[in-house]
Amino acid sequence: MKLLVTGGAGYLGSEVCRQAVERGFEVLATRFHTPPPYGMPIHLDVRDHAEVQRVLMRHGPDVVVHTAYVQGGPAMAETIVRGSRAVAAAAHRSGSRLVHLSTDLVFDGEQGAPYAEAAEPRPLLDYGAAKLEAECLVTQAHPGALVVRTSLLYGKPGPQEALALRDDVELYTDEIRCPTLVDELAAALLELAELDVFGPLHVAAPDAISRYEFARLLRAAAGGDPDGVHGAPSPRYGSGSGRVRNVALDSSKAAGLLPTKLRGAAAAIGLSA
Ligand SMILES: NC(=O)c1ccc[n+]([C@@H]2O[C@H](COP(=O)([O-])OP(=O)(O)OC[C@H]3O[C@@H](n4cnc5c(N)ncnc54)[C@H](OP(=O)(O)O)[C@@H]3O)[C@@H](O)[C@H]2O)c1
Secondary structure (H helix, E strand, C coil), rough: CCEEEEEEEEEEEEHHHHHHCCCCCCCEEECCCCCCCCCEEEEEECHHHHHHHHHHHHCCCEEEEECCCCCCCCHHHHHHHHHCCCCCCCHHCCCCCCEEEEHHHCCCCCCCEECCCCCCCCCCCCHHHHHHHHHHHHHCCCCEEEEEEECCCCCCCCCCHHHHCCCCCCCCCCCCCCEEHHHHHHHHHHHHCCCCCCCCEECCCCEEEEEEHHHHHHHEEEEEEEEHHHHCCCHHHCCCCCCCCCCCCHHHHHHHHHHCCCCCCCCCCCCCC
16 A cells, blocks of 8 residues: 655654654655655655646545644644545545644534534634534545544654643643543554545544543653652633633544444553553
């Protein structure tokens, strides 16, 4: 299989590439600034519609896994919305299957958790709104696209691991997520690449836990004292600095499809906080 992964140097993208190379796939890993550690690097700025078309038509991958994004800043909307639409249109034109990455933050977390695929998205944050707009444009441009919504990723040194070790931040006791091991998600994505499923699919670990509980687990696993993690309720979102509350995903549909079983954080980290 020929696989093209956008964001080949990213936290998730690099793990997808690593596992795909290990499985013997031909792997094209797109490079923006950072060189991808696995696969054949190809420069790609997803905001450049013409470059996206050129790369996909030239290489004709069987499957595109679209992870590239930025979570904030002036380039966010252009990268997430315009970039995702460009990738979807080009993947459709080149006859490639598309697995598009999205987020639990398309939901507002106020009621209805755990959210199944049929739940109505209502993002609270600009990031979630951009990801939802991208989902809609991707589905229009490539009706066969699979839209994978997932939650906080962890499992190799990254933002969650760093946050859990900081003494100067408060971790919210009422922000509920389904933290998911990046290597298990990558394995699931490679399985989904070969299945005939499309539309939104929730792919996250089954345990819904707070950011605070999650940080305790990570700190303990790193050999630290979990009681050193500072917990606090989140500010109201109306204050401008707020967060979503309970955006736990119901991933039972994916669990029924996938050979890879995603483990909850307590079981995966192997400790209890
Ligand atoms: N991480 C999480 O906890 C989480 C949770 C839910 C959903 N997701 C979703 O999972 C996906 C991957 O997340 P991640 O954490 O792996 O992201 P990441 O580590 O921040 O990686 C993002 C990648 O996108 C690349 N990129 C940025 N702008 C680009 C552009 N204009 N053109 C091409 N590439 C560009 C970056 O390249 P450079 O490094 O070279 O700048 C980087 O390789 C995202 O779609 C995200 O919405 C992530």
